[in-house]
Amino acid sequence: MSRIALITGATSGIGKATAEIFADAGIDLILCGRRKDRLDEVAEILASKVKVTTLIFDVRDKGAVLAMIGSLSDEWKNIDILINNAGNAHGLGSLDEGDTDDWDAMIDGNVKGLLYVSKAVIPLLLERGKGHIVNISSIAGKQTYANGAVYCASKAAVEVLSEGMRLELTQHGIKVTNVAPGAVETEFSLVRFKGDESRAEKVYQGFDPLQAGDIADAIFYAINAPDRVTIADITILAGAQSAATTIHRK
Ligand code: NDP
């Protein structure tokens, strides 16, 4: 029987790559994001392989999250896998000078948004007595760096929420995996630097950065582990990366 996965942030980067590898494996998809054109494009391509439906919402909008996931048909509510991936860094600034709108976007999206989506989906998993939640945190959730403290705090919160979910849900047959990537070449830096392409490109210059598919491979490994195995945490760094901000560039 095919499985159903709900993926947030499926319009680009890690979420999109995860949707692609899941589709190749015959996993039906509920794809979520804000950019309808992008979501429709991904959905149209993957619909040749599996059943696909899309939900357009901002994870920060509690009402929309609960309403959209609540509006799924009974068939689509049989979710097996939740990938809590939507999120971004916004800006790079010190705690005295940082932009409070950036802070709101990171705390509201990366932390509260993940909570709202989880609140909507966990009851569906509990009803079925099985499931798997994969939360995308970051190496930044394990190692704080200057001028990124709010993003790092938001990802440290994801790590704690992964632990909390595992403590509450393992007894109900639901596995929880925390995935902490290092430097992945996606739209992440473009968003962080508010569309400044040359600044974003510099982040990935002089070394071979992780690609979204590398993270999707790890997620796929975790969700396919045998019942007796829980992959609790995966940290993936680029080959030239030894810590969050230590990258050996040529
Ligand atoms: P991208 O910018 O390529 O993708 C981010 C995705 O999240 C998009 O699909 C975007 O969709 C969605 N998203 C962002 N904010 C919201 C929101 N408020 N509501 C709904 N959807 C939202 O970056 P990545 O693929 O790299 O990022 C995915 C996750 O991986 C993030 O949580 C990020 O923090 C994490 N991560 C990334 C790393 C990296 O180096 N790239 C390293 C470690 C972790 P849309 O704009 O259409 O809504």
Ligand code: 8X3
């Ligand atoms: C993204 C990785 O180290 O740029 O979470 O914050 S980092």
